[in-house]
Amino acid sequence: MQSKRHRHYALVPAAGAGSRMGKEIPKQYLDLLGEPLLRHTLRTLCQAPMIDRVYVVLSVGDPIWNERDWSDLGEKLHPLYVGGATRADSVLNGLRAIRGDAGDGDWILVHDAARPCLAQWHIDALISTLDDDEVGGILAVPVADTLKRSNGHGRVEKTVPRDSLWQAQTPQMFRYIMLRRALETAREVTDEASAIEAAGLHPRLVQGDTTNLKVTYPLDLHLAEWILKNREA
Numbered sequence: 005m006q007s008k009r010h011r012h013y014a015l016v017p018a019a020g021a022g023s024r025m026g027k028e029i030p031k032q033y034l035d036l037l038g039e040p041l042l043r044h045t046l047r048t049l050c051q052a053p054m055i056d057r058v059y060v061v062l063s064v065g066d067p068i069w070n071e072r073d074w075s076d077l078g079e080k081l082h083p084l085y086v087g088g089a090t091r092a093d094s095v096l097n098g099l100r101a102i103r104g105d106a107g108d109g110d111w112i113l114v115h116d117a118a119r120p121c122l123a124q125w126h127i128d129a130l131i132s133t134l135d136d137d138e139v140g141g142i143l144a145v146p147v148a149d150t151l152k153r154s155n156g157h158g159r160v161e162k163t164v165p166r167d168s169l170w171q172a173q174t175p176q177m178f179r180y181i182m183l184r185r186a187l188e189t190a191r192e193v194t195d196e197a198s199a200i201e202a203a204g205l206h207p208r209l210v211q212g213d214t215t216n217l218k219v220t221y222p223l224d225l226h227l228a229e230w231i232l233k234n235r236e237a
């Protein structure tokens with residue numbers, strides 16, 4: 005029934021150094037079940053029927069990408085060697101690089117390379133919830149633990165009510181022009197939604213689950229392995 009639908013482009017920032025992981029190579033290239041972590045992330049995005057293209061933002065002169073074979077992921081995949089000093093810079097550089105491919109009204113799904121356990125249902129939930137939304141939104145999970153604010157000296161200052169607190173994940177899905185303008189204006193942000201919020205808008209929260217974890221520390225790699233293994237079973 006859709007006459008002209010806007011396209012959906014995934015943009016995957018993968019230009020980080022992975023310093024908290026403490027390994028010799030950036031974490032996106034670490035082995036996860038026999039292949040680079042990044043391949044799991046990209047495969048899920050490339051296999052999503054609603055996603056038209058998958059752009060992966062690599063650091064300028066990334067020496068590892070070309071040493072691996074990505075051809076089985078198909079023609080949707082496009083590397084961009086335009087990574088910046090921060091995640092926000094990498095995303096903005098990627099958005100600038102795809103100008104011309106992406107129309108103003110096309111949807112951009114920004115997804116961390118370091119979240120390899122993204123599942124098809126996460127993408128489906130996000131796109132089906134947001135496709136008619138005026139602002140866009142993010143995958144997120146309600147906070148489950150009781151939260152304490154520290155007094156800075158190892159003691160509790162106070163308990164923070166968790167009622168309306170959510171943990172932000174990715175993908176974060178916004179229209180090309182809205183996201184680009186927001187990021188051009190708000191450079192000191194750790195996610196796309198923060199830039200949209202700074203523009204006075206209210207991104208929608210789409211409930212995901214904690215399996216879509218970000219691999220940050222060595223333990224996370226083991227958790228990701230467990231999640232992927234048990235999903236396959």
Ligand code: CTP
Pocket residue numbers: 016017018019020021022023024025030031032061087088089090091092094095116117118119218219220
């Ligand atoms: N990222 C990026 N460009 C940067 C920094 C980060 O594209 N200049 C990407 C990372 O590759 C990752 C995502 O943003 O996929 C989330 O960032 P994070 O988990 O912080 O990864 P790193 O910055 O690589 O790790 P660390 O902060 O431990 O160095």
Ligand code: MG
Pocket residue numbers: 020
């Ligand atoms: Mg980082």
